[in-house]
Amino acid sequence: EVQLVESGGGLVQPGRSLKLSCAASGFTFSNYYMAWVRQAPKKGLEWVATISTSGSRTYYPDSVKGRFTISRDNAKSSLYLQMNSLKSEDTATYYCARHRTTDWYFDFWGPGTMVTVSS
Amino acid sequence: DIQMTQSPPSLSASLGDKVTITCQASQNINKYIAWYQQKPGKAPRLLIRYTSTLESGTPSRFSGSGSGRDYSFSISNVESEDIASYYCLQYDNLPTFGAGTKLELK
Numbered sequence: 001e002v003q004l005v006e007s008g009g010g011l012v013q014p015g016r017s018l019k020l021s022c023a024a025s026g027f028t029f030s031n032y033y034m035a036w037v038r039q040a041p042k043k044g045l046e047w048v049a050t051i052s053t054s055g056s057r058t059y060y061p062d063s064v065k066g067r068f069t070i071s072r073d074n075a076k077s078s079l080y081l082q083m084n085s086l087k088s089e090d091t092a093t094y095y096c097a098r099h100r101t102t103d104w105y106f107d108f109w110g111p112g113t114m115v116t117v118s119s
Numbered sequence: 120d121i122q123m124t125q126s127p128p129s130l131s132a133s134l135g136d137k138v139t140i141t142c143q144a145s146q147n148i149n150k151y152i153a154w155y156q157q158k159p160g161k162a163p164r165l166l167i168r169y170t171s172t173l174e175s176g177t178p179s180r181f182s183g184s185g186s187g188r189d190y191s192f193s194i195s196n197v198e199s200e201d202i203a204s205y206y207c208l209q210y211d212n213l214p215t216f217g218a219g220t221k222l223e224l225k
Contacts, residue, residue: 104210
């Protein structure tokens with residue numbers, strides 16, 4: 001059974017940093033592109049970052065480019081999101097998601113971890 | 120970036136109704152659209168990919184269609200378990216979601 005479990009969320013002050021983790025199990029992690037998707041309270045879904053199978057290629061929307069960094073450790077079946085220079089508008093539930101092997105839609109999601117950026 | 124215009128933002132239906140949600144892309148997305156269901160406090164669940172292909176476990180009352188820039192998602196015979204929010208996602212380019220549609224019971 002595919003499982004994705006996020007951790008590392010919490011309350012952080014504006015301008016500070018936070019690193020999220022996602023532990024994957026139930027599939028061969030190294031064979032899949034992985035992503036982070038976020039959802040602000042009572043708002044819609046926003047794709048945040050994607051990383052290739054080896055980690056050599058990363059992709060971001062303009063809203064987080066230069067502030068967020070996605071990475072992975074295939075030996076540990078783990079995905080990470082380093083978030084720097086956090087803003088109040090980064091407040092959201094952050095989901096770890098798996099891309100389908102040959103396509104860019106997301107086929108499995110974790111339950112999410114909440115990040116609140118506030119002083 | 121490709122923009123996805125999803126409508127309506129909310130929908131009220133009775134049990135047994137047929138409902139339809141539409142998404143219009145800002146450019147041709149070559150049928151690369153997926154549809155998700157999200158219930159409160161839960162992660163999204165993939166229902167349909169590549170416009171009309173049902174994921175394993177998706178009931179047959181769900182369907183999708185479209186081409187070019189215009190796509191639709193329908194639920195025939197709405198059941199109580201279908202009360203949720205629904206999102207489209209284009210993946211022809213870097214992924215972008217529609218704003219969502221909240222389905223409520225009339």
